[in-house]
Amino acid sequence: MSNLNFNKMAAGVLCGGLLLMGGVKLGAILIPHQKLAENPYPFEVAESAGAGQSTPSAPAEVEPITPLLATADIAAGQAQSRKCTACHTFDKGGANRVGPNLYNIVNRGFALNPDFKYSKAMAEHGGSWTYDELNHFLFKPKARISGTKMNFAGLKKTKDRANIIAWMRTLADNPAPLP
Ligand code: HEC
Numbered sequence: 591m592s593n594l595n596f597n598k599m600a601a602g603v604l605c606g607g608l609l610l611m612g613g614v615k616l617g618a619i620l621i622p623h624q625k626l627a628e629n630p631y632p633f634e635v636a637e638s639a640g641a642g643q644s645t646p647s648a649p650a651e652v653e654p655i656t657p658l659l660a661t662a663d664i665a666a667g668q669a670q671s672r673k674c675t676a677c678h679t680f681d682k683g684g685a686n687r688v689g690p691n692l693y694n695i696v697n698r699g700f701a702l703n704p705d706f707k708y709s710k711a712m713a714e715h716g717g718s719w720t721y722d723e724l725n726h727f728l729f730k731p732k733a734r735i736s737g738t739k740m741n742f743a744g745l746k747k748t749k750d751r752a753n754i755i756a757w758m759r760t761l762a763d764n765p766a767p768l769p
Contacts, residue, residue, distance in 0.1 A: 659769065662755075666753045674689075679693075696724065697718055700712060711735050721755060725752075728751050
């Protein structure tokens with residue numbers, strides 16, 4: 591970067607700072623002090639009264655599935671998989687569709703299907719599909735792995751995720767141990 595550019599940038603930052611300071615001072619002059627002592631945001635109290643309820647902007651909590659896995663309904667899990675089969679096969683040696691074949695996915699590393707072209711986000715993610723990872727991903731794929739090309743809204747019901755993950759676990763030569 592040339593010196594001139596640097597100077598311009600420095601001047602910009604300085605001006606920004608001065609404007610900010612000016613703004614704060616001006617605000618202090620315009621709003622008398624006693625007024626500030628009152629609650630300038632009367633609605634704040636009403637809003638925080640709703641604490642405990644989640645607001646739409648709050649990050650969604652993904653409920654753990656671990657307590658449900660041992661008693662999960664495998665058949666119900668298989669039924670859930672109809673939401674996936676437009677894009678995935680689950681049988682051993684099954685073809686890749688829009689998404690990769692998912693036989694033996696539990697505890698396997700991310701993006702290991704050699705014949706499937708994964709997104710960069712998925713290919714470079716690292717780690718493996720633990721129960722916990724699958725639980726978070728299937729809740730809301732794009733929130734868990736930003737940049738994934740799996741266009742699926744997610745399974746919002748904890749029971750549904752537990753059931754389908756328990757079913758996917760059975761689709762392996764040596765099913766992964768339950769957590
Ligand atoms: C609209 C198509 C589509 C649907 C529906 C879909 N997926 Fe996917 N899925 C994909 C694509 C595409 C990828 C590859 C993502 C990437 O590379 O970013 C993927 C990747 C995955 C992976 C990672 C595989 C690996 O080898 O690392 C898992 C696990 C997965 N999907 C599970 C599911 C499950 C379970 C469902 C149903 C509840 C489902 N998907 C529904 C398209 C879909």
